[in-house]
Amino acid sequence: MPYLLDLEKLQLGDIILQSGTSKFSWWIKKGTRSDYSHAMLYVGHSIIHALTEGVYSTNPQRIIVNSDRHLKVLRSKSQLTESSRNIICNYARNLSGSLYNKVEAISSPILNRFDKEAISSGQFCSRLVAQAYKQAGISISNNPDYTTPENINKSSSLIEVKNCLIVAEQRHIDFAATDDPILENQKRTFQWLNVARTLFANRRIKIQTINDVAEALMENQDLDNEISKHIKDSKYLEHYDYDKVTNSYRYNLPLFIKKYQETDIDLFFQELNKEPDLILRHSNNYFQSGLNYAHLGLEFHKLHTELYKNLLKLSEERISILFQFATIIRQPKLIEITNYLLTYIKKII
Template identity: 35%
Template sequence: MYIFEMEKLQAGDIILTAQTGFISKTVRLSTLSKFSHAILYVGGGSFIHSDIQGVHSNNIQRLLFEEKNHVEVRRIVDASYVANAIMFARSQIGISYSVQEAVRTKYPLYKGKKLNRQFCSRLVAQSFEYAGIKLVSNPDYCTPKELQKSPLVNMVAGCLRVAEDHEIEFSNSYSPLQRQTEVTNAILEAVRELTGQDIQSFDDLDQFVIKNPVYDQRITDIVKSSGYLIMFDYELTQNPWRYDGEIFLALNFESSYKRERAQLELESAVNQVKRYSHNYQMCQNIRGRFSLRYFEMKMELYKKLIIQMNKRIDAMRYVIANT
């Protein structure tokens, strides 16, 4: 099995993949392409994509491939667009997947109404279009093949290596991010049922609460009862080594691997502190203008996450200094 060499990847890379399953084969045949799926790498070991569960994030180390030719990495020629593309992709988390919209890529002249849904290549193309660069002629209805052939991206070679046994074991273990996807989807479904509105993401939800404060308490209660606010507790239980340098150093791995992994974890934690701090500030500004419990709740969550990410930074710096 093959796994990504994370040091070879950069935030904003477009990852095109093919699998051996029926759906993948069907997509490849219908689009005359080697690839059936498109993923946006957002740095720090994380990626965002749209699949049957909707738009969500995951850990790049959970992706394994049977053959090297099942993967191709493409990098945008102008990195100045990457940050805003990633920001847009994050804003889409939670939006439902649409088979109907994906099928319409076979009809490039389609002029009907676009649904507020996502599929893999649309998400990637729209992210860069939002950032100001149009990778394909029609970002709303495009295929992985069109992203691959875009003149505005270059191929990046040598991004895969043979996976070690412990990496295969990790890839096949339960992911806390899977629980996050399930809880996010459950919250949005419950809110849609409550309001009768097509609320597809937390960005949609934020705007709805501002405009419809009568729903503030009920939506706050939905989020609280979902377990969303305590999901990070599971991460702490499952991966204590990320937050305690002594536990990390005691793991049975080579010192070189520990140092390499700690550097990647440090990069991820620093980026997350920046993102959580930005989100906290946004919620604080909104809370200052509108007396809404929903945003007060989100502020409390981001404050907790910032504290934990700073613990992770301290732990990783300790490991780097002692390996």
């Protein structure tokens, strides 16, 4: 019987362990004597994890397993403060784009026993999770730089959260089988980011993330034009609009009403609940990119300022549909909430 995560039961910072079925997953489970081969971090309607392709986000509704024993949710024994949750989640998000380090991942069962620091800034799944918690001053492993999914599973700092799975209906299975726009965005991001890695490597500067590029450009502004050209050529800046193709109902009231009739009111709340976090993150990035552009005048920052502005406009379009729908079904509180979000975005952009 297929299962997926029940998002209503999850909290920011929850750790999700998965029993994978690939050959590499089998090796990890055998080598660590564990039922689990993969660790992920829930950051709010999205999961951050490290796979061999690199670090990126995943829609948790795309994770379908064949047994309720193949997913396990762990949570900090001590109640996380809002500040701690933000530190953990933001740290993980900022690792997006990082390369996977298979050698260090394979070495982690042995090196976890020692006080050995990471050789590189490369990532693997359990390192990402443990290091994110370390940023908030919480130790979930003997050595966060070299930890395994089983180390996390047996951590005395964590407890299991029961009943976090639901039986997957056919609509869930159908959705999980559709093309994933996140994978396309990952492809476009790595296309220009790999070029930037090479350019900076020639100057003995190691690059993992987009933030690393932004920081390195401060002292290497002569690379701005070349990197910006590759960013534009990769179509990375245009991917934000891809959601209109894959989820057109979010931007068209008749389509939204039809989709709602096929599901239920949960659709409205699923769409609404993810927006505040997106708006907060995109507005913060919009502000920081704009500030960097005003300070340095680099095209790299100008391009990202425009990107985050476009992402905010996209949220505005989606929320406008929700506002209209709330008006149709005559829900004053939902009208008030969606109108507040629309007003907030208008003030920013």
